[in-house]
Amino acid sequence: RDKPFYEGCVDTLSYLKDPSYKKMNATFVMLTKNDEIDGVLHSVNSLESHFNQWFHYPYVFLNDVPFSEEFKKEIKNAVSGDVHFDIVDKYMWQIPEERTDPEAFKNAIDTQGDRGFLYGGSASYHRMCRFYSGSFYKHPLVRRHEWYWRIEPEIDFYCDITYDPFFEMAKHNKKYGFNIMIEEIYATVPNLFRYTMAFIKKYRIKPKTLWKLFSMNHNILKTSNQELQSWVNFYRDVEPKLAEKIVIEDFLRGENPEDSVGLGFLIRRSKAATPIVEDQFDNEEYNLYHFWSNFEIARVDTFDNPIYNAYFEYLDRVGGFWRERWGDAPVHSLGLGLMLDVEDIHYFRDIGYQHSIMAHCPKNAPNKQLVYKEADSRRKRGFFKNRYDSTFENGCGCRCKCPRQRDTE
Ligand code: GDP
Ligand code: MN
Numbered sequence: 001r002d003k004p005f006y007e008g009c010v011d012t013l014s015y016l017k018d019p020s021y022k023k024m025n026a027t028f029v030m031l032t033k034n035d036e037i038d039g040v041l042h043s044v045n046s047l048e049s050h051f052n053q054w055f056h057y058p059y060v061f062l063n064d065v066p067f068s069e070e071f072k073k074e075i076k077n078a079v080s081g082d083v084h085f086d087i088v089d090k091y092m093w094q095i096p097e098e099r100t101d102p103e104a105f106k107n108a109i110d111t112q113g114d115r116g117f118l119y120g121g122s123a124s125y126h127r128m129c130r131f132y133s134g135s136f137y138k139h140p141l142v143r144r145h146e147w148y149w150r151i152e153p154e155i156d157f158y159c160d161i162t163y164d165p166f167f168e169m170a171k172h173n174k175k176y177g178f179n180i181m182i183e184e185i186y187a188t189v190p191n192l193f194r195y196t197m198a199f200i201k202k203y204r205i206k207p208k209t210l211w212k213l214f215s216m217n218h219n220i221l222k223t224s225n226q227e228l229q230s231w232v233n234f235y236r237d238v239e240p241k242l243a244e245k246i247v248i249e250d251f252l253r254g255e256n257p258e259d260s261v262g263l264g265f266l267i268r269r270s271k272a273a274t275p276i277v278e279d280q281f282d283n284e285e286y287n288l289y290h291f292w293s294n295f296e297i298a299r300v301d302t303f304d305n306p307i308y309n310a311y312f313e314y315l316d317r318v319g320g321f322w323r324e325r326w327g328d329a330p331v332h333s334l335g336l337g338l339m340l341d342v343e344d345i346h347y348f349r350d351i352g353y354q355h356s357i358m359a360h361c362p363k364n365a366p367n368k369q370l371v372y373k374e375a376d377s378r379r380k381r382g383f384f385k386n387r388y389d390s391t392f393e394n395g396c397g398c399r400c401k402c403p404r405q406r407d408t409e
Helices: 012-017 034-055 069-078 096-100 102-115 123-134 165-171 192-202 209-213 226-238 240-252 257-262 306-318 328-339 368-381
Strands: 026-031 059-063 083-087 147-150 155-157 176-178 181-183 263-265 289-291 296-299 345-347 353-355 358-360
Touching (some): 026 123, 034 059, 034 155, 069 083, 096 102, 123 306, 165 296, 209 240
Parallel strands (some): 026 147, 176 345
Antiparallel strands (some): 155 353, 176 296, 181 289, 263 358, 353 358
């Protein structure tokens, strides 16, 4: 069963010298803009001080327009590994309909803007989602690596990462690592699942075990775990979606039940996702869960392979990246469900991470007791949904602070 690669602090200098350790063919990758330089430096400094000062992995920075000399100079000063900058060509960047039917494209985006859901009216956000769904891993600077770690402007790492996640993932046969799991806004993906099911039928794909995490397939509810089953039975009467949540929670939980405290979202979900229309094919629905792709550590070929590429091309052809606002996160997750088993996934519960209003703190966050108790009583009262709503005002308390190696604060 998936659990942290290490408990507590690793003596990094010895770890690096161990003859069995091998630096991996890996890179950080960030799509960004020139004017985000401050946020980019913030992220790079956080990553360097909590991880890369010991490991010196290289960076790839991508942009739809050339990076300025100033941008490159500032980045080069901040990193401890090699760094490469490149533009993405228009075939990777633009949405095909932008070139072929600009009017229809513009109308679709404007309509989504009028409907008012997050970034619906932003053409560049749609491009970015499509790029991260199906193109980033095809860029030559990324493709020449075996592993990547996706980063963004304005991210924070709170804990020292004293081992090499790439090496450990390889050693434990992991293919995809995540840190936060959330629900998608229904209005952005109303037809994504329907098309995904159509793709599965058309190409006769047999989804792997991870699929059950995303699909509200009523077979899932016939789980063998007894304790889980009783919760499922309890909640399926109240609301089937809550029963699905139990499956997700079970997936996120480590061997030690306390590990489940690890997730901390800084948002309070205002309302439950809109119910989904029953799928016309199989009585399956998308439960809207996905790995938040803002944080990803994965093998490049987890995406760069015939099944996922065919999936992306299919989604691109049916137009969901512009007719709707399919995010790269749900697209990645559903794609992973087609290809991976639960064992292929690693939950980096030990990495303290934040971007904008979303955060993950490891289980020894200072207020974990409080969060856990409150969550538990809510659970008994049936307010299971808010289990993870909490704020970590003081950042994360991390098991792994290593003053011997570095002054963390
Ligand atoms: P959010 O985190 O979902 O709010 O999305 P962001 O706006 O932060 O976009 C995700 C990433 O894509 C960030 O690293 C942005 O810098 C990058 N990005 C988004 N739109 C563009 C764009 O039009 N051009 C470039 N070069 N990067 C973009
Ligand atoms: Mn962002």
